């Protein structure tokens with residue numbers, strides 16, 4: 119038996135308005151039969167005139183349309199599906215995982231291992247690597263998605279106009295000892311570099327620094343004091359020794375303050391970044407993360423640039439919060455963006471380290487309130503670049519981000535160039551699962567006030583429906599929320615409520631499905647569906663039941679953005 123609530127808003131046509139009328143989902147016999155066939159036959163494609171082009175593919179698990187699965191000769195849905203079958207709905211991971219791809223993980227097998235291990239988004243950092251390398255990685259991820267049925271999204275991260283060192287003439291690192299004199303220069307060198315010499319990418323560097331300034335490498339990994347300027351060369355004495363890594367970020371400080379006048383004059387999106395963005399659009403990346411955002415203006419500019427270039431404008435723009443200016447203009451930046459990243463690496467070089475945790479909490483909260491996905495990034499498991507187990511402090515840091523219920527956690531060096539990328543991902547996965555379960559069991563999460571964000575009546579109704587459905591789901595202890603959404607908006611409104619049960623998000627578009635992969639608690643499926651909710655539900659139930667992902671009797675709340683409706687029912 120199903121009970122349903124349909125709300126009617128002017129712009130959303132509803133074929134059969136019924137207010138709180140029970141409706142009985144009937145499951146035609148042939149549908150059931152067909153689904154059993156799909157399930158049994160990993161080897162036989164299921165085209166059926168009855169179901170039309172029913173394609174069902176789940177989240178980051180190895181699943182695809184049965185036809186594609188059969189063609190690729192794989193078992194459907196090894197990850198999410200196995201997780202659902204083994205542990206039931208309650209224990210699917212809600213926190214999403216982003217992995218930076220680098221030399222340690224760019225091979226087909228390594229990428230597949232990460233996808234199987236729970237990578238939801240692959241990030242490429244345009245600070246590093248060549249155009250060809252990036253293209254190969256993007257295409258490899260796409261190929262894996264097609265062949266194995268993953269839905270891994272691709273995020274391109276711009277270089278931005280930051281000041282950084284060159285690549286150390288090919289050396290993996292260089293040690294700077296206390297008291298040593300190093301030369302930082304804007305001259306172009308042929309490799310090998312002269313001893314104790316570092317190339318700097320920013321032409322104005324020698325003019326801008328002053329004798330006496332502190333030069334901070336990578337937010338404090340190594341520190342120098344400027345002692346002399348000779349033309350394009352700046353002589354510095356090492357005051358805090360450490361390891362220099364290729365292309366490490368440089369900031370300079372004067373009288374205890376970050377020098378940032380010049381930085382403020384550099385464009386957020388450099389001419390090289392624009393070329394990279396054109397490349398990202400051409401390759402069809404899902405997200406563009408913009409480094410060193412200072413204001414909403416640049417986000418708006420990029421969004422209109424993208425809208426003019428891709429017809430369905432389906433690249434989401436993520437603002438990286440990593441500078442003092444981005445903190446100052448936080449709300450306007452987040453409102454303008456499609457999501458944000460707490461980029462703690464550079465943020466920790468621009469504000470005192472002890473302020474980073476409160477900044478993180480504030481950004482995560484604001485993003486949730488404004489319904490924008492948020493990624494917590496950098497140094498989550500830094501020691502795992504070299505060691506196979508994390509420090510206890512790192513585990514505590516990951517737990518805190520999960521407890522704040524950030525949408526996603528990100529690996530940087532751990533997966534890009536570390537020795538244990540898969541293990542690091544396993545740590546993120548198991549800590550997320552454990553903390554999520556603990557907090558659910560203890561009912562420890564604080565209720566967060568979620569302000570109204572909609573402006574149109576139709577959006578207001580969607581928002582109210584999602585808030586109510588999430589509350590109902592918690593109060594009734596339902597097993598899952600189902601949401602049928604074309605744009606993904608209603609799925610993200612539900613995710614914002616952080617309900618106790620997982621959210622099965624059904625969407626017709628593969629790119630929406632990939633993008634939803636970044637959002638908390640969503641299990642995105644691609645499914646071709648109609649405006650007839652009853653038939654959508656019947657089809658979905660039979661497909662999911664056939665795969666053992668749901669069972670008769672499971673209690674489900676279903677929402678749809680075509681009908682703006684809520685239905686509560688047991689799976690027949």
Ligand SMILES: Nc1ncnc2c1ncn2[C@@H]1O[C@H](COP(=O)(O)OP(=O)(O)O)[C@@H](O)[C@H]1O
Nearest residue numbers: 218219220221243245246247463530531534535
């Ligand atoms: N495409 C790449 N090619 C080579 N090395 C990379 C690549 N991507 C990342 N790395 C390595 O992984 C490290 C961590 O990645 P990330 O945090 O994205 O960059 P950064 O340290 O520059 O902020 C980089 O410093 C670099 O050494």
Ligand SMILES: C=C(OP(=O)(O)O)C(=O)O
Nearest residue numbers: 440461462463464495496
């Ligand atoms: C994620 C960050 O940006 P990037 O790795 O590009 O410096 C950061 O600074 O934390």
Ligand SMILES: [K+]
Nearest residue numbers: 275276277409
């Ligand atoms: K970057």
Ligand SMILES: [Mg+2]
Nearest residue numbers: 440461463464
């Ligand atoms: Mg950064």
